[in-house]
Amino acid sequence: MIDLRSDTVTQPTAAMRQAMANANVGDDVFGDDPTVNELQDLAAEMFCFDSALFTSSGTQANLLALMSHCERGDEYLCGQQAHNYKFEGGGAAVLGSIQPQPIANQSDGTINLDDVKAAIKPDDFHFARTKLLSLENTIGGLILPQDYLAQAQSFAFNHGLKIHLDGARVANAAVAQNLSISAITDHFDSVSICLSKGLCAPVGSLLLGSEDFINRARRWRKVLGGGMRQAGILAAAAKLALTDQVERLAEDHENAQFLLTELEKIDELTVDPTQVQTNMVFADLPDYVDPKALALDLKQRGILIYPSSHLRLVTHKDINQQDIHKVVTAIKDCIKNNTK
């Protein structure tokens, strides 16, 4: 199957499977797992933070960040399209008693800092206490401009807020701009990153921050059932995600550009090249095409996509140029066969 639904579908590499089989492990709840400790030390160094914490998922890393920055009755500001507002089951409210204050995202993925300013609550018992600004980079495959990050950082500082980055795909943002990851993460008090997306680890994310912050997060991780025992089996693959897979993301971005160029040649599709900055390609189907029928037809030809009139196609390690040729030919054909 050629699976374009997400970069979460990537299979672990042979080297990862080997490393998992041979990993030295211990009880990580006791802090005894050497491989988890190596992963966390490596990440802290790469991202330029005091401490790092291995988590079961990106959702868990974000929730730990929100619960470690905010307390009951506090509030975080984030984009209306933010993953940690829209796609994480309302976890901050459900489990943290923390109120989200979503703010409209601009078409480039940023949130206007004047809008953020207007949403900060006065210090008055009618309101939740505004504590945190949370950004996402990349967001919908878009890269937040570096000068925007600098502005957001000083904005947060000037307003007494902490600033968190949902950096599930921050490595994509770094590679696409030819920057080190720390050139992006430098602007934040805390960062989460997914190792199980384009970086190909089977499981796991990281949360980064100060030593105090990570100690609070470790406590909440235990509360949430995320204290794992011989987790070095997973950390062994996660280490290789950081050492071997970051630079490789450039291939995913090249493949996304190639897919974009080929899709632009299909007259029936509407594609906006400005939206293709990393590993996500978007294309709008014409009204007369049935997205569900199209997706089913593609599936029968060995291609998986989410059925939607606004197609999101994600490139990753297990997609090559030959696959893209096949996809483009199939889409061209399927558009003709699946009118409403």
Ligand SMILES: *Cc1c(COP(=O)(O)O)cnc(C)c1O
């Ligand atoms: C995937 C993703 C997450 C959550 O990661 P999971 O490991 O799937 O829980 C968080 N934020 C963003 C922006 C993501 O894309």
